[in-house]
Amino acid sequence: METTTAVKKYTFKDFTSDQEVRWCPGCDDYVILRSMQKALPEMGVNKEDVVFISGIGCSSRFPYYMSTYGMHTIHGRAPGIASGVKLANPNLSVWIMTGDGDSMAIGGNHFIHLLRRNIDLNMVVFNNEIYGLTKGQFSPTSLIGQKTKSSPYGNTQPPFSPGELALGANARFFARIGGNNPKDMTQIFIDAHKFKGTSLIEVLQNCVIFNDGCFDDVTDKEVKEDKQIFLEDGKPMIFGKNRDKGLVLNKLKLEVVTIGENGITQEDILVHNAKEEDKTLHQMLVRLEYPLATGIIRSFTDVTLEERDNALTAQVKASSKFKKTDDLFFSGETYEVK
Amino acid sequence: MITTKTILQPEVLEAVVVRFVGDSGDGMQLTGTQFTDTSAMFGNDIATFPNYPSEIRAPQGSLYGVSGFQVHIGSVEVSTPGDNVDLLVAMNPAALKTNLYSVKPGHTIIVDTDSFTKKNLDKAEYKTNPLEDGSLENYRVIQVDMTSMTKEALKDVEGLDNKSITRSKNMFSLGMVYWMYDRSLEHTVDFFNKKFKGKQHLIEANTKVLNAGYYFAETLELIPNAYTISPAKMAKGTYRIIGGNTATAWGLLAAAEKSGLELFLGSYPITPATDILHELVKHKHFGVKAFQAEDEIAGVTSAIGAAFAGDLAITTTSGPGLALKGEAIGLAMMVELPLVVINVQRGGPSTGLPTKTEQSDLLQAMYGRNGESPVIVIAASTPANCFNFAYEAARLALEHMTPVILLTDGYIANGSAPWKIQSIADMPAIKNHKVTKVKENWSPYDRDEKTLARNWPVPGTPGLEHRIGGLEKDRVTGNISYEPKNHEEMTHIRAEKVRLVQNNIPDLKTEFADSGDLLVIGWGGTYGSLHSAVKQISDEGYKNIGFAHFNYINPMPKNTEEILSKYKKIIVCELNAGQFVSILKTRFSKFEFSQHNKIQGLPFSNDELIQHFKQLV
Numbered sequence: 001m002e003t004t005t006a007v008k009k010y011t012f013k014d015f016t017s018d019q020e021v022r023w024c025p026g027c028d029d030y031v032i033l034r035s036m037q038k039a040l041p042e043m044g045v046n047k048e049d050v051v052f053i054s055g056i057g058c059s060s061r062f063p064y065y066m067s068t069y070g071m072h073t074i075h076g077r078a079p080g081i082a083s084g085v086k087l088a089n090p091n092l093s094v095w096i097m098t099g100d101g102d103s104m105a106i107g108g109n110h111f112i113h114l115l116r117r118n119i120d121l122n123m124v125v126f127n128n129e130i131y132g133l134t135k136g137q138f139s140p141t142s143l144i145g146q147k148t149k150s151s152p153y154g155n156t157q158p159p160f161s162p163g164e165l166a167l168g169a170n171a172r173f174f175a176r177i178g179g180n181n182p183k184d185m186t187q188i189f190i191d192a193h194k195f196k197g198t199s200l201i202e203v204l205q206n207c208v209i210f211n212d213g214c215f216d217d218v219t220d221k222e223v224k225e226d227k228q229i230f231l232e233d234g235k236p237m238i239f240g241k242n243r244d245k246g247l248v249l250n251k252l253k254l255e256v257v258t259i260g261e262n263g264i265t266q267e268d269i270l271v272h273n274a275k276e277e278d279k280t281l282h283q284m285l286v287r288l289e290y291p292l293a294t295g296i297i298r299s300f301t302d303v304t305l306e307e308r309d310n311a312l313t314a315q316v317k318a319s320s321k322f323k324k325t326d327d328l329f330f331s332g333e334t335y336e337v338k
Numbered sequence: 339m340i341t342t343k344t345i346l347q348p349e350v351l352e353a354v355v356v357r358f359v360g361d362s363g364d365g366m367q368l369t370g371t372q373f374t375d376t377s378a379m380f381g382n383d384i385a386t387f388p389n390y391p392s393e394i395r396a397p398q399g400s401l402y403g404v405s406g407f408q409v410h411i412g413s414v415e416v417s418t419p420g421d422n423v424d425l426l427v428a429m430n431p432a433a434l435k436t437n438l439y440s441v442k443p444g445h446t447i448i449v450d451t452d453s454f455t456k457k458n459l460d461k462a463e464y465k466t467n468p469l470e471d472g473s474l475e476n477y478r479v480i481q482v483d484m485t486s487m488t489k490e491a492l493k494d495v496e497g498l499d500n501k502s503i504t505r506s507k508n509m510f511s512l513g514m515v516y517w518m519y520d521r522s523l524e525h526t527v528d529f530f531n532k533k534f535k536g537k538q539h540l541i542e543a544n545t546k547v548l549n550a551g552y553y554f555a556e557t558l559e560l561i562p563n564a565y566t567i568s569p570a571k572m573a574k575g576t577y578r579i580i581g582g583n584t585a586t587a588w589g590l591l592a593a594a595e596k597s598g599l600e601l602f603l604g605s606y607p608i609t610p611a612t613d614i615l616h617e618l619v620k621h622k623h624f625g626v627k628a629f630q631a632e633d634e635i636a637g638v639t640s641a642i643g644a645a646f647a648g649d650l651a652i653t654t655t656s657g658p659g660l661a662l663k664g665e666a667i668g669l670a671m672m673v674e675l676p677l678v679v680i681n682v683q684r685g686g687p688s689t690g691l692p693t694k695t696e697q698s699d700l701l702q703a704m705y706g707r708n709g710e711s712p713v714i715v716i717a718a719s720t721p722a723n724c725f726n727f728a729y730e731a732a733r734l735a736l737e738h739m740t741p742v743i744l745l746t747d748g749y750i751a752n753g754s755a756p757w758k759i760q761s762i763a764d765m766p767a768i769k770n771h772k773v774t775k776v777k778e779n780w781s782p783y784d785r786d787e788k789t790l791a792r793n794w795p796v797p798g799t800p801g802l803e804h805r806i807g808g809l810e811k812d813r814v815t816g817n818i819s820y821e822p823k824n825h826e827e828m829t830h831i832r833a834e835k836v837r838l839v840q841n842n843i844p845d846l847k848t849e850f851a852d853s854g855d856l857l858v859i860g861w862g863g864t865y866g867s868l869h870s871a872v873k874q875i876s877d878e879g880y881k882n883i884g885f886a887h888f889n890y891i892n893p894m895p896k897n898t899e900e901i902l903s904k905y906k907k908i909i910v911c912e913l914n915a916g917q918f919v920s921i922l923k924t925r926f927s928k929f930e931f932s933q934h935n936k937i938q939g940l941p942f943s944n945d946e947l948i949q950h951f952k953q954l955v
Contacts, residue, residue, distance in 0.1 A: 017805070019817065019818075046800070047800075047803060048797065048798055048799055048800040048801070048802070048803060049797070049798055051646075051647075051797045053643070063805050063807070064805050064807070064818065066805075067803055068803050069797040069803050069804065069805070070804075070805040070806075070807075071643075071646055071673065071805065071806050071807055072805065072806070072807025072808060072809065073639070073642075073669055073807065073808060074639075074665055074666060074669050074808055077635060077636075077639045077666060079636070079639075080604070080631065080635065080636035080637075080638075080639030080640045080642075080643065081639045081640065081642055081643035081646070082643060083629070083636075083640050083643060084602065084604060084629070084639065084640035084641055084642060084643025084644040084645075084646070084647070084651070085643040085644065085646055085647045085797065086643075087602065087627055087629060087640070087643075087644065088600070088602055088627065088643065088644035088646075088647035088648065088649040088651075089647045089648065089796075089797060089798055091798060092647070092797050092798060109632055109633060109636075110632065110635075110636055110639075113631075113632035113636070309627075312622065313622045313625070316622040316623050317622065317623050317625075320622075320623035322621070322623050322624065323623070324595065324762065325588070325591050325592050325595050325624065325762050326761050326762055326763075328588070328591070328621070329578075329588065329759045329760070329761070330576060330759055330761075332578070333375055333578055333579070334576050334577065334578045334759065335378060335379045335381075335576070335577055335578070336575075336576055336577070337381060337572045337573065337574055337575060337576075337577055337758075338574060
């Protein structure tokens, strides 16, 4: 059900609400907010058709700062509410704004089932590897040994990798981006909107108060080109300040090589295919620690739940003799009392 | 053991209770349903109740694998499936053993003697064969070699395997019962023709066995008499037999059509509520969006999302599921969205007695959420009026912008009764608070003056973009507010909004004496039991007993206090330890309330109620 009315022209200001933003100064959440406000005018969607749904946590204040429709719900449950919104009105562009605790701890069950179903909506996980709003406990993405308010001697629970969990649950679209990279983040939001199916975007979001610098080793401006590989569909997997490093497949592992060394040429470097159905290579990229894969890692277009449901509904409607409830109520085994 | 007294004229009875029992694979539900439908078409009033084990296919012949179907048919008003049975059809020893207690002394038992083998007697833990040891002397036992006779009847039908042959013996018993109660075979033969369309050998086999049973009963001189039950005096109209869960689903379909909204169901399978999901998923032709979620929480949250987006949103569950949905229902209350929550109560607490009935979720429905969180609570009271109260739940949710919890229970949800079909044209109108154009300084928390319902702007409407959420709202702007006085005021507004529903519901009615010595009070699914007990005692000459049954619990009807003041004594009857009475005691503290409670997973019996009521008058 595509909208036929012409889409209005917007700027980021049109998506800014009158509410004062209450995140801590310096938080990456501001970057995500501004990137989204900049991405929306580029999406070709009317403002009244955009809905932000959040759970609980710092990330989940997000809907209040947007001038679109939105609901700030309960802890972990945004996927259910967002699914209901989208299934009720497939014309809407629906966004779930969530954090690592909201999506993968209390909301873990909903997270995997959302990805499994492939409803056409989008989910942004603000992953800061900590609980911020409750003031600093370890989360399901906190590292072993991490000292937090609830793990003063170091965290003993091994973490989830959001990307691995997502691909395990058959995510069709998965992107990862640093919280200090608004330019690429904006484009990823636009691409996620355009993608038909559930899009998951993991933002490596620095928490300046409780986990400051947690991603510095990969996102810091000085090191990011050497420590990250920004993947683009159809382009070779090359990274590094000098654009001389690349990825090749060595037996069953990805290996970093240097172009020009040991007879390696650009031809030997793997070419990224985000659209590939087989997720083996996407899983290897998600797991890679050096370099850390960012950008759109997987973008496989599959049938959405709505498409399947709509086809079935059309089929049933066409063949059914029941047009009104009266047709049903008075059908079959009825009898008269005179 | 069998009396040989011969009565030539069929005896005319007012009402009769028949129970068919056998292994869970013996087809007892089908046999019972056929007898029910045929009797309904004959014009009898009817109430039925299936009783099946939680095990899907328990070991053959075992005591816990017994499945039963009870039907109460009458030429007079029938309001319960009946306590004790006039005729028991027992297909094996285990079925006899587990159901003998319910047969009225002197009444009839039909058994399949072929199943009373040493092996089956052992499985039923019989030390001696009850057909031989004299233990059934107080009953009329009709011993029939049913399996052998079924085989004999089918010896010329080709294309049947041994299993299909033995399986059709339930039709032999049905044929016998049809003859005993003077019923026509026509409806069931029609049913075979439809069900086995294209499988001529199955149509032939089942029809043959049914006829064989019928003629066997006719020619068997040992059957002492045949009974007839005249048609009941029922209001004119078109009827059908309907089960409570189906009626609930249909009430929701009707509400969606009447309100012009699309129906969204978010649900997770749970006994005994799942049949509502099963029914609604069939109706894609009406645009029903039924979403089976990953858990109870996603069931309710998806419904809340659909309500936000403008659908008529429903979630269905039973006790444990309602516990899981509590936080989300609190959210729906806080954001003031219309949401219908249907709780088909079962025995609790925890997993409790999943296939048995109880009314013990009332306080959970009333108070089972954090904070001050009032919602509308209503209850259906018969299988057929599940239709009306499901419709009513939708109407109240939409007109008052708040969650409504509808309580039914396993007893009325699985029971069935005649339903005078209600056309959509005859149903009350349903308004809603959707807005498309607004005045300046508009807020999503602008309220209707009469009901305090807020307006309902839905995503997709230009210019009405807004944010709602679980945090407290400023009463004017709807923005987040931590202001102390505002919180107190909003708490009062939400409570007042539910209280004002009183103006939109009917008065409480009394039956039998409208004032006097004793008022019997009930709520929800116990209507049939209480009504028939009070009727009986009233017919016996106790004319100062009145009966008031509550369908509206929060809020209660406006005239509740007035009704309570008209009787000297009040007794509140519930299938729990006293939940409704605790609410009545708080709200109407100047009255004294006595109680009748039962927590056995079973409905009230007529005898226990009458005995208690008589003590009070």
